[in-house]
Amino acid sequence: MGVGAVAMLLGGVVGCGHPTREAPPSANGRNAAEAGAPPLGLPGPAPQAKGLTVLVVGDSWARNLGVGMADAGKARGYTVVNAAQGGCGIMLPTGEAPGGRLTATRPACRTWPEQWPRLVERYRPQAVVLYTAYWDQTPQVIDGGRPRDLGDPVFRQRYQANMDRAIGLLRAQGAAVYVGTAVIGKGTEGRTAREMNRQVETVVRRNARRDVHLLDVRRQLCAHDDCPARVHGMDVYDETGHPTAPAHDRLGTWILSTLWTAAGHRTG
Structure with a gap:
């Protein structure tokens, strides 16, 4: 089944959610000097990269990157199953409080x-992208009490346990799993994103022998902690705070090339 058929099959899944609730930390508004600019993905795929089946799961950033992966893989025999959902993380909460407003979690x-x-x-994907690094910075109700966030050890323990559980499910057919990092912003947002990335890195280190890898999206969008709004002459973020179409296509090209390097070589 090709990319187009998969997109139609999963249209009800990938079209839902609240993208504006998952905007990234504020990016630097100036243009990036080309010499010090972050890579922002790749302009074209590695010549040998082709033909993988990739499953994408996670939040609205995962969905956005999955669209870029599908665009980049159309002519190269990729099947991209984009099952990510806006406003959904890994925590299985009953409620969430983006911006301090408590609402019930959608059943989906x-x-x-x-x-x-x-x-x-x-x-039966050869690789899976597991990306919840934006939504899971949101305070969430996980035990029937008050909303908890990454600063709470109970939240961090639940995050680690749920990630281990998810990796086990996603690896059931032998897929390599790639876990994505968040963009670093300024002030409180930056501190939260750094803690999120520490949690992601802990998951990857603990599961490295299970063919789990770091997908360092932050390094594609930021040089050190400077995450410019324009790179290589293009706007990086749209009005909802997600990557623009040109940006997500470059990021999608980089992701597919990264996955092929590991999963493609292993599977032939």
Whole structure:
């Protein structure tokens, strides 16, 4: 099944959510000097990169990157199953408080323990992108009490346990799993994103022997902690704070090339 057919099949999944609730930390408004600019993905795929089946799961940033991966893979035999959902992370909460306003969690955000194994069984991906690094910076109700966030050890323990569980499900058919990092912003947003990335790196280190890898999106968008709004003459973020179409296509090209380097060589 090709990319177009998969996009139609999953249209109801990838089209839902609240993208404006997952905007990244504020980026630097100036243009990046080309000499010190972050890479912002790749302008074209590695010549040998082709033909993988990739499953994308996570939040609205995962969905956005999945669109870029599908665009980049159209002519190279990739099948990109974009099952990411805006406003959904890994925590299985009952409530969430983006911007301090408490709301009930949508039921769809609590289905990944059942949904992801079905997708793995159906498509048998060689690689999986697991990316919840934006939404899981949001305070969430995970134990029936007050909203907790990354500063709370109970939240961090739940995050680590749920990530381990998710990796086990996603690897059921032998796929390599790539876990993405968040962009670093300024002030409080920057501190939260740094803690998120520490948690991501801990997951990857602990699961390295299970063919789990770091997908360092931050380094593609930021030089040190400077994450400019324009790189290589193009706007990086759209009005919702997600990568623009040109930006997500470059990032998608980089992701597919990265996945092929590991998963493609292993599977032939």
